Amino acid sequence: MSKKILLFISLVASIIFAISCTGAGKGDIALRKVQVVATTGMIGDAAINIGGERADVTVLMGPGVDPHLYKATAGDVSRLSSADLILYNGLHLEGKMTEVFEKMEEQVTTVPVGENIPDDRLLTPAAFEGFHDPHVWFDVEMWKFAAEAVRDGYKQVDPTHAEIYDRNAEEYLAGLDALNTYVREQAESIPQDKRVLITAHDAFNYFGRAYGFEVRGLQGISTATEAGTGDVQQLSQFIADRKIPAIFVESSIPVRNVEAVREAVKARGFGVQIGGELFSDAMGDAGTEEGTYIGMVHHNIDTIVHAFNNKTIVE
Secondary structure, eight states: OOHHHHHHHHHHHHHHHHHHHOSSSOOOGGGSOEEEEESSHHHHHHHHHHHGGGEEEEESSOTTOOTTTOOOOHHHHHHHHHOSEEEEOOTTTTTTHHHHHHHHTTTSEEEEGGGGSOGGGSOOOGGGTTOOOOOGGGSHHHHHHHHHHHHHHHHHHOGGGHHHHHHHHHHHHHHHHHHHHHHHHHHTTSOGGGOEEEEEESOOHHHHHHHTOEEEEEEOSSTTSOOOHHHHHHHHHHHHHHTOOEEEEETTSOHHHHHHHHHHHHHTTOOOEEEEEEOOSSOOOTTSGGGSHHHHHHHHHHHHHHHHHOTTSOO
């Protein structure tokens, strides 16, 4: 048995022990704040806004953290076992941590928010071996289903304050409606035939479908799969042939991956620019605009539009 498997079994055993020792003595939830653990910043943002003053929210995966590669720590076990509500994306975004959350369901209310999205709205790329694309937050309208799952999770664990969660969720969903309108309007400022988005990994397919972009990524949907020389050469040829003016780095993916593509394009006689940094699997730093879901999405579409409409970029 490999060392990795033994470590994973040990972690699961630690979780089982931890949850067997907690859960009692927390007190009436109606008289205290709901203890919430969210995996990603996007989910945490919904949890903070919908929970309001009724919740203490801990986010496991902070700025720059790649959820595809994330491994639970002993500290995570303690946080998860002490929670009243666990919120995670599901759809295999968190990799093997999914098995941890499924085990936690026995003692803690655990909600895979991405799985609240209707199946017919989910993408299932052939390269992802029959699984759905988990990057559902890039379609703002579709992300509303995830926000509703957060709301319902709160109401399940703390029904006494259901009206508060309903009211907070209504306000949050209205903000998402306004955001969706903004993204659509900004995208339409780029001519349809110019809307080709090239990024470090294939995370923007929902964005492309929702807002009319053709999307290509160097790596696949999961960053657990490394891009090879052939991938770089194939993508660089596509960029040179289509004369795409800008490609983008991602905050949670090493910059060198996209730089390699840029150099390969240059070798083909075309000058493509780095259009800026996009937030994909993680949000920005806490306290910044990009540290919120709405701010992150604003940043992404503004960065894309600026790059494509910038007259100084090589045509």
